Amino acid sequence: MSSSETRPRPKKKGTKKKVVAAPGTPEVKAADEPGSNMPGAPRHLLGIAELSRSDIHEILDTAVAFKEVMRRSIKKVPTLRGKMVINLFFEPSTRTRTSFEIAGKLLSADVINFSASASALSKGETLLDTARNLRAMHPDILVVRSASAGVPWMLARNLDCAILNAGDGAHEHPSQALLDVLTLRERWGTLEGKTVAIVGDISGSRVVGSNIRCLSKLGARVRLCGPPTMIPWGIEELGALSVHHRLEEAIEGVDAVMMLRIQKERAAEPTYPSDREYSRLYGLSPRNVDLTKKDALILHPGPMNRGVEIDPAVADGPRSVILDQVENGVAVRMALLYLSARPIGAALEPPVAAA
Secondary structure, eight states: OOTTSOOOOOOOOOOOOOOSOBTTBOOOOOTTSTTOOSTTOOOOBOOGGGOOHHHHHHHHHHHHHHHHHHTSSSOOOOTTTTOEEEEEESSOOSHHHHHHHHHHHHTTOEEEEEEGGGSGGGGTOOHHHHHHHHHTTOOSEEEEEESSTTHHHHHHHHOSSEEEEEEETTTBOHHHHHHHHHHHHHHHSOOTTOEEEEESOTTTOHHHHHHHHHHHHTTOEEEEEOOGGGSOTTGGGGSSEEEESOHHHHHTTOSEEEEOOOOGGGOSSOSSSOHHHHHHHHOBOTTTGGGSOTTOEEEOOSOOOBTTTBOHHHHTSTTBOHHHHHHHHHHHHHHHHHHHHSOTTOOOOOSSOOO
16 A cells, blocks of 8 residues: 555544534524524634634634734724633643733733633632633633643533633644634635645644644645654545655645644654654655745744754745744634624624724
8 A cells, every 4th residue: 555545434423413603603503502502692613613614714804804903003903892801721822822812902802811720620620610610700702722622612512601712632723723724825815726735743733633624625635644653543534635654745746834743742652763763754854845836835833843843944934934824823813702702693893993
């Protein structure tokens, strides 16, 4: 079997009923389900799987409007004045938490950062009890990151405020995928027919699942590449993609390459012999980057391990859009806060006030 041959697909299991709505996609729920999308119910962003193509474009178009706000000399707009946002992070984060905090403050929301290490969780309180106590303080939006997959869905079933998934285990990271496709759309205009290679720790990264779904819904083809120990069985089910184990084969002729760091904190045991060998086989460098199209873009969700998965000359080179991703992260999260603060069927003031 060649290294690029798609592995046999496992049998599909029964499709589960959707439980909560994503921004812009109202859906009818059973009357006894908490958070049911009756008029006035909150909007959640739990994963890319719940979004349609039009939903994704609505979020991206809203983010473009907010990006103009970010570049003004006076950046604040009163769009979310009087709204309360709690950043509920049960895992360390720099870029995601900071960008959600900045996004909320630029929209004039009251933003509270919750530290799990200094909370009652360390005294034995359950996550759900912690969330219910915070809900009793009447926040409008909870931004949640957890080491356990499924936590945002559990909170959305039990709380009546909007839930935004800022990363749940190795499952999804929807806001990262949205900022990635915004970065690509800005350069290309459309993702239709484009090919994007995602290289690295596929099984340990929460970014991969969201990006496969998001890129596929916008018409892009995806190639996954990494050591066999880092690629989970059956991942082909997530979208239009192929699996490769040789970097050169995966990146040849692609329009963009997204490099991922190795998630050592999630691995129970080493999945490769050494950083040096990994860099030799799977690191993007000036030596192999020329196999891509001459105008191919280089992305990385961060944090980067320079000299391991990506050479500094590539990370800082003319093809790199890594800092564009950081800027777009704030704009996308402004859009998500804005859309989530608007209940289903309700109006909110325009996203961009006059300068």
